[in-house]
Amino acid sequence: MSNIWSIAKRELRAYFSSPIAYVIVAVFLLLVGFFFYSLVWWFNSQAMQMAQNPYYAQQVNINQMVFSPLFHNMSIILLLMLPLLTMRLFAEEKKAGTEELLYTSPVSVVQIILGKYLASLLVLALMLVLTWILAAFVFAFGNPELAPLLNGYLGLFLMGAAFIAVGIFFSSLTENQIVAAILTFGALLLFWVLSWAASSASGLWKGTLEYLSFFQHFDDMTRGILDTKDLVYYLSFAFFGLFLTHAVIQSRRWR
Amino acid sequence: MIEVQNLIKKYGQLEAVKDLTFKVEQGMIWGLLGPNAAGKTTTMRILTGYLPATDGSATVAGYDVFEQPNEVKRAIGYLPEVVPLYPEMTVGVFLGFVAEIKRVPKAKRAAAVDKVVKAAGLESVRGRLIRNISRGFKQRVGIAQALIHDPQVLILDEPTIGLDPAQIVEIRELIKSLRGERTIMLSTHILAEVTQTCDGVVIINEGRLMACDSLASLTASVSRRDGVLLKLRRGGEEAAALFRQVPGVEKAAAEGDAVRVEWARGQDPRDGVTRLAVEKGLGLLEMRPHGLGIEDLYLKIVSGGTVQ
Numbered sequence: 001m002s003n004i005w006s007i008a009k010r011e012l013r014a015y016f017s018s019p020i021a022y023v024i025v026a027v028f029l030l031l032v033g034f035f036f037y038s039l040v041w042w043f044n045s046q047a048m049q050m051a052q053n054p055y056y057a058q059q060v061n062i063n064q065m066v067f068s069p070l071f072h073n074m075s076i077i078l079l080l081m082l083p084l085l086t087m088r089l090f091a092e093e094k095k096a097g098t099e100e101l102l103y104t105s106p107v108s109v110v111q112i113i114l115g116k117y118l119a120s121l122l123v124l125a126l127m128l129v130l131t132w133i134l135a136a137f138v139f140a141f142g143n144p145e146l147a148p149l150l151n152g153y154l155g156l157f158l159m160g161a162a163f164i165a166v167g168i169f170f171s172s173l174t175e176n177q178i179v180a181a182i183l184t185f186g187a188l189l190l191f192w193v194l195s196w197a198a199s200s201a202s203g204l205w206k207g208t209l210e211y212l213s214f215f216q217h218f219d220d221m222t223r224g225i226l227d228t229k230d231l232v233y234y235l236s237f238a239f240f241g242l243f244l245t246h247a248v249i250q251s252r253r254w255r
Numbered sequence: 256m257i258e259v260q261n262l263i264k265k266y267g268q269l270e271a272v273k274d275l276t277f278k279v280e281q282g283m284i285w286g287l288l289g290p291n292a293a294g295k296t297t298t299m300r301i302l303t304g305y306l307p308a309t310d311g312s313a314t315v316a317g318y319d320v321f322e323q324p325n326e327v328k329r330a331i332g333y334l335p336e337v338v339p340l341y342p343e344m345t346v347g348v349f350l351g352f353v354a355e356i357k358r359v360p361k362a363k364r365a366a367a368v369d370k371v372v373k374a375a376g377l378e379s380v381r382g383r384l385i386r387n388i389s390r391g392f393k394q395r396v397g398i399a400q401a402l403i404h405d406p407q408v409l410i411l412d413e414p415t416i417g418l419d420p421a422q423i424v425e426i427r428e429l430i431k432s433l434r435g436e437r438t439i440m441l442s443t444h445i446l447a448e449v450t451q452t453c454d455g456v457v458i459i460n461e462g463r464l465m466a467c468d469s470l471a472s473l474t475a476s477v478s479r480r481d482g483v484l485l486k487l488r489r490g491g492e493e494a495a496a497l498f499r500q501v502p503g504v505e506k507a508a509a510e511g512d513a514v515r516v517e518w519a520r521g522q523d524p525r526d527g528v529t530r531l532a533v534e535k536g537l538g539l540l541e542m543r544p545h546g547l548g549i550e551d552l553y554l555k556i557v558s559g560g561t562v563q
Contacts, residue, residue, distance in 0.1 A: 006355040010341070017343045097337035101400070104303045104335075105356040106328040253306065 003107045007115025011089070012122060020088075021123055024081055028127050035073040036134045039066045062144045063224065067135075071152040071222040074131070075214075078124075078160050079192065083184035085123060086167025087177040089116045090245075094175035109249050113242055117168060124160040128153055148224030155221025158234035159214060163188055165241025172248045188214070256281040256408060256438040257302065262311035264297050264462075271297045273462040275311070279455070284434055286449035286456045287442040290557045294462040295442040296336050299412050302440075303333045316407045329358065332401035336412040338393055339400075342386035346377055346396055349385060350403060357404035367403050375399035375429060391422035398429060409433065411441040415448065427452050446553050456549075460557060474549050480505065482517035482545040483525065488538025490514050497535060501527040515545060 015021035043065045050056035093099040102112055138144050163184075170183040191214050198209035198216075210216045217230040257279040264272040272294045279285045287295050300306040302313055304324045313320040316330035341349055350371060354364040372381055375395040380388045385396065394414065401409055414430065415423045430452055433439060443449060449456050449470070456473065458465040466473060487494055490512045498507035498516050503524030506517040518524050525542075532539040 003356065003358075006352065010344075010352050013348075014341065014343055096339070096341075097335060098339040098341060100300075100305055100333075100335040100337070101339035101353070102356070104305050104328055104331070104333050105353075106325045106358050107356050 003111040004115040004118060007102075007107070007112055008118040008122070011116050011119030014088075015085075015119065015123055020085070024085055024123070025127050025130065028077055028081055029130055031077050032070070032074055032131050033134065035070055036066075039070055040138075062138060062142050063148050066138065067144065067149055067152055068222045070134075071156060072218075074156055075159055075218055078127075078156065078163060079188050080185075082120075082124070082160060082163040083167050083170075083181045083188070085120055086164050086184065087171055087181040089120070089168055090172040090249075091175050091177045091180045095177075103253065109246055113168065113245050113249070117164065117242060120164045120168070121161060124157065124164065128156055128160075145224075151224050151226050152222045154226070155218055155230070158221075158231065158238075159218055162214070162234045162237040162241070165238040165245075169241045169245045169248070172245045256316060257285075257440060258314045259298070259302075260312045262298070262301065262313060263309045264294075264301060264306070265309045271462050272301070272308075275459065275462065275464050277457045277464055277467040279438060279440060279457070281438050282434075282436055283454040284430065284439040284441070284452055286453035287440055287459065288444070288446065288449050288456050288553065289442075289459040289465075290444050292461075293444075293459050295444075295459065296412055297462075298459070299333075299410050299440070299442060300335075303331055303410055304328055305333075305335075329404065330407050332404065332406035332409045334397045334401045334409075334411045334414060336416070338397035340385045340393060340396060343384065345382055345384055346388065346392075347372070347381045349396065350399060353400040354403050359404050367405070371399040371402045374402060374433070376425075391418055391425065394418060394422070394426060395429070398426070402433070407437060409437055409439045411439065413443060414441055415443070415445075446550060450549065458553065466552070470549070473552070480517045481520055481523075482506075482515060483528070483542050484510075484545040485514045485516060485528070485532065485539065486512065486541035487514060487532065488540060490537070494535075494537050497531060497537075498528060501531055503527065517545075 043062065046065065047060050050060050090099070093102065103109070135144075135149060166187055167180070167184045170187070171177075171180040173183070174180050191212065193213075194209050195213035195215040198206050198213060201209055211233070217233045220227055220230055259275055259277050262272055262275040263270070275294070275298065287298065289295050297306065301308045302315055302320060304320055304327055307321065315327050318326040318330060320327050341352075344352065347368060350368045351364060354367050359367050372378060375398050377392065377395055377399060380392050385393065388396070398411070398414065401411065411430070415426050418426060427448075430439065430441065441448075441452070453470060455467075455469040457467045485498075490509060492509045495507045495509040495514045498504055498514060501524050503518050503522040504516055504527075505519055506515075508515050516524075516528055529539065529542070531537075
């Protein structure tokens with residue numbers, strides 16, 4: 001355990017002693033802030049109109065009208081930014097030759113992978129926690145429900161955790177960071193748009209594609225639905241990514 | 256301390272190490288000598304557990320490299336050919352990190368870092384980013400990180416490569432100062448490195464063992480003759496013929512302007528040689544001992560010969 005933390009600490013130091021983490025966090029917050037502002041603006045005008053009619057006034061729901069779409073926007077931003085966070089994790093070690101230090105130290109490959117994974121998860125958590133400032137405004141001037149909000153954040157975090165695992169896997173395949181990032185983008189986008197293919201498919205094939213798509217599972221969570229099916233999906237996705245990373249590293253060393 | 260038995264390593268079709276067997280005793284500095292692409296780095300990577308062998312066995316400090324990799328990793332300090340450094344860390348922080356992953360107990364880490372900083376002469380750069388220090392210092396940081404957990408065995412892959420002459424001397428002195436209970440194995444393709452730093456040598460070429468012995472006995476076994484190289488104003492074949500008549504001289508051969516004179520070990524016809532050079536007015540400019548033995552041996556090995 002202490003080994004995992006040693007590796008994670010070094011990765012965090014690398015993130016924060018270079019501009020990487022600051023730039024990613026800042027750009028993420030800027031974009032999320034922009035989307036939040038637009039959504040609240042839209043919500044205000046909608047709410048004004050709906051308030052005229054007692055029937056519609058019942059339907060005004062800030063969770064559904066602001067946070068649900070905001071979570072969708074955030075998930076796309078994460079899809080675009082997390083590959084840039086993960087691309088260096090193994091590729092850089094390989095290029096600089098520092099992997100030789102890691103693999104000749106009494107630290108297991110599993111511990112190295114988990115340490116790096118933990119460091120990126122913490123950066124992701126920081127990105128998400130900082131957006132709570134926006135939620136704080138809504139709590140100050142409105143009365144949203146807390147539970148669906150937390151559920152949405154849980155969804156974002158789990159999805160980000162799955163993205164990061166995919167990113168680590170591709171980083172372990174190459175010593176070129178750009179290649180790692182592009183492969184990660186490709187894979188994530190593919191899993192994202194599977195649901196489009198699912199809409200025109202039928203039968204078992206449709207069900208399978210829907211289950212595999214990031215989108216389908218995330219949609220539930222932004223609506224405040226917490227289903228074990230979705231949890232299992234993201235966790236198994238993350239596990240699978242890390243498992244493949246382990247296989248890649250072991251096979252490189254045994255070739 | 257280090258024992259290698261019938262070690263084989265194949266990269267696909269390429270056989271980098273072919274049936275290597277040698278043994279290195281405790282408390283000495285051993286050189287792993289061979290031309291480039293002889294299998295030195297591969298052998299060291301196998302010993303440190305970075306690469307698995309295709310076949311054969313290796314033990315370090317009594318632990319089997321393949322069966323007990325973690326014990327071996329704790330017993331070994333390793334400086335790879337490409338010094339593993341994180342440029343964005345300071346020297347002190349980096350060494351602290353290495354102490355952590357080498358499992359130095361938390362309470363002893365600060366002391367361990369202090370100790371290697373002092374041993375490697377890094378006091379002046381301790382707080383600087385590794386990115387900004389000179390190549391010589393980077394090499395020292397590499398040696399310091401290998402020493403941090405006070406390993407019984409130190410494996411250094413080409414520790415002086417790419418350094419300037421003054422730095423080479425410094426690093427050699429540093430390595431010599433580490434001698435003690437520790438067993439040190441360093442690889443090099445430069446013979447002088449071995450003759451100046453090491454007690455013993457393992458010579459390999461194209462993945463095969465060529466010789467493994469202490470430096471003293473290796474020199475004694477291969478050179479039956481001593482010799483000098485004479486630089487003359489009027490050298491050449493005629494001068495060589497004159498020297499051949501001096502009693503005790505076994506062989507004299509012209510090498511451009513110079514003449515190489517050799518004799519059986521135990522005799523010393525140097526007086527006669529000088530007297531002759533003066534009497535015949537050959538214009539003696541320079542006379543220096545001509546290294547035979549290990550240098551010849553190494554050249555012979557590199558050019559494809561074998562020993563014994």
